[in-house]
Amino acid sequence: MESSAEQNIVNIEINDISLQVEPGQMLIEVADANGVAIPRFCYHKKLSTSANCRMCLVEVEKAPKMLPACATQVMNGMKVWTKSPKAIAAQKSVMEFLLINHPLDCPVCDQGGECDLQDIAMGYGGDQTRYQERRRIVKDKDYGALVSTEMSRCIHCTRCVRFGEEVGGIAEIGGTGRGDHMEIGTYVQKSLSSELSGNIIDLCPVGALLSKPFLYSARAWELQSYLSIAPHDAVGSNIKIQTRNGKIMRVVPADNEEVNESWISDRDRFSYLGANESRVTSPMVRNSSGNLVETNWQAALDTVIKSFTEIIATDGGSAVGAIASPSSSVEEFYLLQKFMRGLGSNNIDFRLQQQDFSAGAEQSAPKLELSLQEIETQNSIFIIGSDIQREQPLLSHRVRKATLAGAVVSTINPKTIEFNFAISTSVKTDKLTPALAGVAKELLSRGLGGDLNLEQLLTDGAVNIAVEAEHKEIADSLVNGENSMVLLGALAYRDQNQSRIYSLATAISKMSNSSLNIVTEGANALGGVLAGAVPYHSAGKVEVSECGVDVAEMISNPPKGVVLFGVEADKDLAGDDSAIDSLGSGFVVAITPFMDRLTYEHADVVLPLAGFGESSGTFVNAEGRWQSFSGAVKPLGEARPGWKILRVLGSSAELQGFELDSSEQVLNEVKALCDVTADKSEPEISNWSAPTDLGNIEAEMVKPIPLYEVDAVVRRSAPLQEQAKKLTGGVDDV
Amino acid sequence: MDKLIRLIKIWTLWELFQGLGVTGRNLFKKKFTLNYPEEKAPQSPRFRGLHALRRYENGEERCIGCKLCEAICPAMAITIEVAPRDEDSPESKGEVNGAGKSHNYGNRRTTKYDIDLFKCIFCGYCEEACPVEAIVETRIYEYHFEKRGENIMSKEDLLKIGDSEESQLATDLEVDGRFR
Ligand code: SF4
Numbered sequence: 052m053e054s055s056a057e058q059n060i061v062n063i064e065i066n067d068i069s070l071q072v073e074p075g076q077m078l079i080e081v082a083d084a085n086g087v088a089i090p091r092f093c094y095h096k097k098l099s100t101s102a103n104c105r106m107c108l109v110e111v112e113k114a115p116k117m118l119p120a121c122a123t124q125v126m127n128g129m130k131v132w133t134k135s136p137k138a139i140a141a142q143k144s145v146m147e148f149l150l151i152n153h154p155l156d157c158p159v160c161d162q163g164g165e166c167d168l169q170d171i172a173m174g175y176g177g178d179q180t181r182y183q184e185r186r187r188i189v190k191d192k193d194y195g196a197l198v199s200t201e202m203s204r205c206i207h208c209t210r211c212v213r214f215g216e217e218v219g220g221i222a223e224i225g226g227t228g229r230g231d232h233m234e235i236g237t238y239v240q241k242s243l244s245s246e247l248s249g250n251i252i253d254l255c256p257v258g259a260l261l262s263k264p265f266l267y268s269a270r271a272w273e274l275q276s277y278l279s280i281a282p283h284d285a286v287g288s289n290i291k292i293q294t295r296n297g298k299i300m301r302v303v304p305a306d307n308e309e310v311n312e313s314w315i316s317d318r319d320r321f322s323y324l325g326a327n328e329s330r331v332t333s334p335m336v337r338n339s340s341g342n343l344v345e346t347n348w349q350a351a352l353d354t355v356i357k358s359f360t361e362i363i364a365t366d367g368g369s370a371v372g373a374i375a376s377p378s379s380s381v382e383e384f385y386l387l388q389k390f391m392r393g394l395g396s397n398n399i400d401f402r403l404q405q406q407d408f409s410a411g412a413e414q415s416a417p418k419l420e421l422s423l424q425e426i427e428t429q430n431s432i433f434i435i436g437s438d439i440q441r442e443q444p445l446l447s448h449r450v451r452k453a454t455l456a457g458a459v460v461s462t463i464n465p466k467t468i469e470f471n472f473a474i475s476t477s478v479k480t481d482k483l484t485p486a487l488a489g490v491a492k493e494l495l496s497r498g499l500g501g502d503l504n505l506e507q508l509l510t511d512g513a514v515n516i517a518v519e520a521e522h523k524e525i526a527d528s529l530v531n532g533e534n535s536m537v538l539l540g541a542l543a544y545r546d547q548n549q550s551r552i553y554s555l556a557t558a559i560s561k562m563s564n565s566s567l568n569i570v571t572e573g574a575n576a577l578g579g580v581l582a583g584a585v586p587y588h589s590a591g592k593v594e595v596s597e598c599g600v601d602v603a604e605m606i607s608n609p610p611k612g613v614v615l616f617g618v619e620a621d622k623d624l625a626g627d628d629s630a631i632d633s634l635g636s637g638f639v640v641a642i643t644p645f646m647d648r649l650t651y652e653h654a655d656v657v658l659p660l661a662g663f664g665e666s667s668g669t670f671v672n673a674e675g676r677w678q679s680f681s682g683a684v685k686p687l688g689e690a691r692p693g694w695k696i697l698r699v700l701g702s703s704a705e706l707q708g709f710e711l712d713s714s715e716q717v718l719n720e721v722k723a724l725c726d727v728t729a730d731k732s733e734p735e736i737s738n739w740s741a742p743t744d745l746g747n748i749e750a751e752m753v754k755p756i757p758l759y760e761v762d763a764v765v766r767r768s769a770p771l772q773e774q775a776k777k778l779t780g781g782v783d784d785v
Numbered sequence: 786m787d788k789l790i791r792l793i794k795i796w797t798l799w800e801l802f803q804g805l806g807v808t809g810r811n812l813f814k815k816k817f818t819l820n821y822p823e824e825k826a827p828q829s830p831r832f833r834g835l836h837a838l839r840r841y842e843n844g845e846e847r848c849i850g851c852k853l854c855e856a857i858c859p860a861m862a863i864t865i866e867v868a869p870r871d872e873d874s875p876e877s878k879g880e881v882n883g884a885g886k887s888h889n890y891g892n893r894r895t896t897k898y899d900i901d902l903f904k905c906i907f908c909g910y911c912e913e914a915c916p917v918e919a920i921v922e923t924r925i926y927e928y929h930f931e932k933r934g935e936n937i938m939s940k941e942d943l944l945k946i947g948d949s950e951e952s953q954l955a956t957d958l959e960v961d962g963r964f965r
């Protein structure tokens with residue numbers, strides 16, 4: 052064993068095969084990496100080791116007893132047998148113990164067919180029971196609208212408990228009692244409140260915790276899986292959409308260590324339940340008596356083209372505009388802007404919740420400078436205006452992991468926002484700008500200003516900026532942290548003072564040598580900018596000769612013809628109802644999967660758009676990662692994928708460059724324009740200049756959008772809404 | 786020599802008499818032709834005829850929608866849809882048996898149970914897979930279809946057959962039970 056001198060290699064033997072492995076690993080990890088199957092229930096690669104199920108017992112040379120592989124570290128010269136008669140005997144007796152109290156109700160249990168206990172019992176279980184006594188029965192718990200419980204099935208592996216503590220961040224579930232009287236449940240009888248709670252369904256190795264909406268609706272073996280990307284936040288979680296008979300039955304996570312690890316948020320998991328509510332299933336045109344009537348695609352498209360050409364002929368291209376959902380795919384953004392620009396209009400926008408557009412083209416694309424994985428390694432994190440835990444649950448999980456590793460987090464947020472990780476300094480305020488300016492001023496006073504020219508603004512300026520003790524602490528932590536990051540969230544993005552806030556945050560990150568990370572809204576805001584769905588530039592940031600108008604301008608001064616693409620105008624757009632209604636004054640083409648109020652009352656043509664899981668596309672997540680997905684089911688009724696609708700619109704308007712046959716072709720065209728290497732867009736260096744004023748420094752921060760109100764699909768998912776009601780309703784039904 | 790024997794056989798009509806011998810023997814044997822439909826062949830308790838869905842004594846259907854029969858059917862003749870059923874619903878008859886019973890979520894029951902008799906090859910695997918002896922094959926083998934679509938037996942049809950055949954089915958299962 053010469054190599055053992057090198058400290059970082061350990062020689063072990065598993066089942067007489069010698070392996071060289073890194074020290075510090077557990078036996079089970081080594082076995083997994085080398086394709087040796089060891090049965091297990093409590094071990095999970097993403098959770099801490101509890102070693103309480105004992106299913107993974109293996110024989111180790113010179114050890115007097117069998118050792119649990121999940122809690123035994125590899126040691127030099129170790130000889131392990133996982134299938135020796137002794138090991139098998141031990142595993143079999145553990146199995147017998149586990150099966151004593153587990154009900155034999157596999158036929159009615161939804162886990163049947165994908166159950167660890169069932170599978171392992173096939174290998175290690177006896178075919179007869181020696182147990183004559185009564186089995187224990189445990190009362191079911193109410194975990195809320197998303198997770199169903201059948202607690203007699205629980206084998207006390209404590210995966211769910213550990214998940215709650217380690218990942219969910221709230222110790223809601225725990226074991227009470229001991230031995231035969233142990234019960235897993237919520238300590239206080241209430242619904243689970245974690246926004247990641249659905250993951251315990253996947254974690255539970257038996258059928259004790261199941262998906263409530265999916266209950267009894269399909270068997271694991273009947274489902275077809277399609278890889279896809281979750282469309283509700285900028286993380287771009289990898290999901291599997293599972294279908295049966297062309298219907299989406301459920302959504303489960305797909306592992307991707309770099310993005311969502313093994314988890315998805317409840318929003319991503321249960322949103323599919325809203326995908327078919329109040330759908331538009333055929334094209335509609337408003338007739339002379341003002342009613343929407345169903346028609347065929349050709350007629351509907353002709354109406355659009357005819358009206359648009361009329362408008363353009365009389366008022367010019369700039370009389371039309373388009374508003375897209377920030378969760379549209381890259382392909383859709385690209386074709387939509389191509390269509391609008393082909394018509395001679397640069398009025399296109401997707402930044403629905405933004406109020407302040409004064410930064411204009413200077414604002415760079417909303418992007419994380421770090422990768423999601425790198426967030427875990429930060430020592431100091433400064434969160435500005437973000438309910439990150441609810442906005443981007445899995446990004447927040449990375450922040451939480453950083454805090455567990457010792458990072459300090461500081462925030463500037465409204466009072467109401469609380470997080471599941473420790474915060475060292477929090478400025479609770481309703482006004483973002485002064486607090487941020489305070490931090491910037493503090494950094495400036497430490498002589499870090501460099502050539503940023505901020506003195507004029509912060510010290511000699513008209514407004515007197517107070518530097519509070521907390522601002523100093525934040526500055527301290529940012530400057531002292533070896534790796535520090537500034538994170539701007541949706542509240543900063545939606546603020547009336549957005550451009551000033553972004554400038555200040557950029558300045559702060561420059562002065563403190565931190566990375567600047569921005570997340571905004573929707574699943575594909577970055578993709579929207581890259582694909583050119585903004586008034587200032589077309590795809591690949593090619594500047595346009597004449598800037599178009601932004602979404603706020605389009606609402607206050609509605610264009611004569613407007614395309615609403617995937618937007619549920621009365622809920623998605625910032626602004627009050629009457630302002631939004633004024634959008635309906637012109638000729639409105641609603642390309643939408645859902646019927647909503649504005650569409651119903653004002654749209655002149657409604658084109659049914661494919662909904663969740665129904666079309667292929669690409670999202671660029673906050674890191675700049677381009678992730679493509681394909682459709683899992685056929686679009687409902689007459690609905691068509693967005694890129695097809697736009698392509699046909701483009702060619703019926705006799706525009707150039709719409710001869711595209713597949714979404715890949717569209718994607719390749721965008722990628723070629725955007726200079727994408729290895730499916731990753733690199734952060735861009737924006738030209739930064741000091742703002743000349745601080746805008747309306749007294750501007751109040753906007754309210755965060757509730758967790759389950761973020762987009763049209765989520766709003767229509769009944770179980771999510773029920774869960775939201777349970778969590779906010781105050782009174783929990785016990 | 787062979788040639789001579791052959792000649793003798795031919796001229797004495799030896800093979801003809803040999804054949805007639807078989808005819809003669811069988812002419813006086815006991816006949817086993819049945820006068821179907823007046824007479825019917827005896828059936829084993831394991832006879833695999835038309836399917837039926839059984840109920841418990843209290844009238845509750847046995848089938849719990851586990852879909853094992855659907856999975857095992859080699860001809861893919863079975864189609865099942867399952868949904869939770871409220872315990873208080875009119876279909877939940879009397880005391881529920883406990884299978885799939887859950888206070889929180891109702892019973893696991895089928896909403897659709899179709900067998901396509903054109904596809905079915907009467908192998909009896911569904912019966913063997915069933916954990917609650919719900920789907921069984923009866924002794925019925927006389928049936929016909931007049932219209933397209935009648936070949937699909939719905940859950941109601943199957944339950945009806947089960948109701949009328951229950952006593953026979955119970956005895957057959959009882960007899961066969963010893964060998965399971
Ligand atoms: S409920 Fe499931 S995950 Fe939780 S302890 Fe029991 S078996 Fe393990």
Ligand code: FES
Binds near residue numbers: 091094
């Ligand atoms: S997996 Fe090792 S003890 Fe449970």
